[in-house]
Amino acid sequence: MRHGSAMKHWPRSTSAGALALIASATSANAHIIGARLGDFYAGAAHPLTDLADLILWFALALLAGSLGPSAARPILLFFPLGLLAGSSVGAEVVFAPAGGLAASGMLVLLGLLLAAGLRIHRNLLCVIAFGAAAMRGASNAGGMGPETNRLLFALGIAIAGYVAIALVAAATVAFRGEETVSRGWRRIAIRALGSWIAAIGLMMGGLALAS
Amino acid sequence: MRPSLRILAAWTIVSAFFAPIAVHAHESSLGALELREVRHGAYVARWTIEPTIGAARVDLRMPPHCFFRLPELDCGEKGLVGALTIGNLGSRMSAALIKIIPMEGEARSYTITTANPTVSILGPGAPSLQSWIELGATYLNYGVDHILLGADHLLFVFGLIWIVGVGRRLIGTITAFTIGHSASLAAAAFGLVGVPERPLNACIALSIVFVGVEIVKKRRGEAGLTARYPSAVAGAFGLVHGVGFASALAGLGIESRLLPAALAFFNLGVEIGQLAFVLLTLSLLWAHRRLGAVLTGWGGLVPAYAIGSVAMFWFIGRLLRVLELD
Known part of the structure; x- marks a missing residue:
């Protein structure tokens, strides 16, 4: 019995451990990866160092997946392109001051859209995805040092974004299932998650204003 | 070719075009x-x-x-x-x-x-237990790093997955590749075989060109050598790639009494890195299938040509080094 109970709870504890590990990552960790594996992997790992990236990417993929495969597909192209564009521009301009507040605003928007269960047009979703990606790409470009190969670093961010969006959106599509009554609770779960994301966005916005 | 592979392949093109830059990191300083x-x-x-x-x-x-x-x-x-x-x-x-x-x-x-x-x-x-632990940590990490920085090895594995598809045959193919490169890695590390590094690197690039051609054949509905005998092809090319892995160890001049353990940990690291790449690729295949992300028409052929072209670019560059024209 004890063994069965442990088996039942391990995914939760593993997920919590993984989240704690990710949340504890700092930009120094990304630079260690850079020294060890080069600028491509440093770029791919850099978004892991900022909670705003993790939650924003997750929220966007969740929204895309909740709208169905046809809405999620264009995001596979627009999101990485936005990251590439943002990280290219971000390397040239200083973006930091409004970055935290903009990311919080975007989180609130995505969270509210999820919580309300609104079926927005996929073109609008593409615009949101490109905008959010460009914003976070620019913010991540701040992690580049003077000796960083900008192209490899930006490519690392874009590929990481592509992988994350594809996996989370597909998992959401699989989770949400078909339009049947028996799976209605899953859609409610996704909407509830949206409200948490909006709440996190509000808290992060408050922190950004206070600091 | 599975339709869900196509959009994934499109992104491979993007990465592959930049891979010639990344592959320089493969030659450790x-x-x-x-x-x-x-x-x-x-x-x-x-x-x-x-x-x-x-x-x-x-x-x-x-x-x-x-x-x-x-x-x-x-x-x-x-x-x-x-x-x-x-x-x-x-x-x-x-x-x-x-x-x-x-x-x-x-x-x-x-x-x-x-x-x-x-x-x-x-x-x-x-050597004490502590020194064995240090040796293990060093060479395990070195193996992981080596495969993750080896864009050519990863592109070859990706090509195999593309041709073979998901299923039992893939397990056999990847296992054959693993056995092949482990055997030649061990043989090269112990000095049983010796191949000059530059021609070998050119051969590794050529193996990816071969896989690219095989993908085009499959796309045209022809059964290429890899599609018919995936394990044999993977095993044979695994032998070539394994000697390439050994070149990473050769420069370190490891003490003979520590060589077997260092080799085992290095190979284990390579396998961990390779397994992580295969799992990531399979996860992305699943995701694309779920999302119905498909490249239609000529788009399906472009990635195969891109892989072949990038590999050919590497081959020519490495051949110039063999001929010392670089």
Whole structure:
């Protein structure tokens, strides 16, 4: 019995451990990866160092997946392109001051859209995805040092974004299932998650204003 | 070809076009320091392979009781025991071999890498548990790093997955590739086979060109060699790639008594990196299938040509090095 109970709870504890590990990552960790594996992997790992990236990417993929495969597909192209564009521009301009507040605003928007269960047009979703990606790409470009190969670093961010969006959106599509009554609770779960994301966005916005 | 592979492949094109830049990192920048004991506790230090950053710029930190200023190292009565580290390892100097030649007994070698920048120097006698753990951590990480930085190896594995598809055949194919490269890695590391590095690298690039051609054949509905005998092809090319893996170890000049363990950990690291890549690729295939992400028409052929073209670019570049025209 004890063994069965442990088996039942391990995914939760593993997920919590993984989240704690990710949340504890700092930009120094990304630079260690850079020294060890080069600028491509440093770029791919850099978004892991900022909670705003993790939650924003997750929220966007969740929204895309909740709208169905046809809405999620264009995001596979627009999101990485936005990251590439943002990280290219971000390397040239200083973006930091409004970055935290903009990311919080975007989180609130995505969270509210999820919580309300609104079926927005996929073109609008593409615009949101490109905008959010460009914003976070620019913010991540701040992690580049003077000796960083900008192209490899930006490519690392874009590929990481592509992988994350594809996996989370597909998992959401699989989770949400078909339009049947028996799976209605899953859609409610996704909407509830949206409200948490909006709440996190509000808290992060408050922190950004206070600091 | 599975439709869900196409959009994934489109992104592979994007990465593949930039891969020639990344692959330079595959050739690690080494340094080798020789410490020859001239009287008890006193050594003469000499860089036998000078790192690209220059010997003077290496932040070499000896155990606290030692006095070190090139070429002099004096550790007094206690001798050279304790932690040795390099503070500024990075992309321009990824590994350093420290070879200690005592007045009596066999020479010992230690490898410092970016993944494991500190080693414990032992006194004479059998290696302790701590030294085995350090050896394991060093070479496991070095193996993972080597495969993750080896865009050519990863592209070859990706091509195999593309041709074979998901299922039992894939397990057989990847296993055959693993057996192939493990066998030749061991054979090359123990000196049973020796292939010059430059022609070998050109052959590795050519193996990816071959896979690219096989993908085009499959797309046209023809059953290529890889589609018919995936395990045999993967095993055969695995032998070539394995000798390539061994070249990463060759430059480190590992002590003979430590070589089997170092080899085992290095190979394990390579397998961990390869498995992670295969799992990531399979996860992305699943995701694309779920999302119905499909490239139609000519779009399905472009990635195959892109893989082939990038591999051909590598091949020509490496061939020029063989002919010393570069």
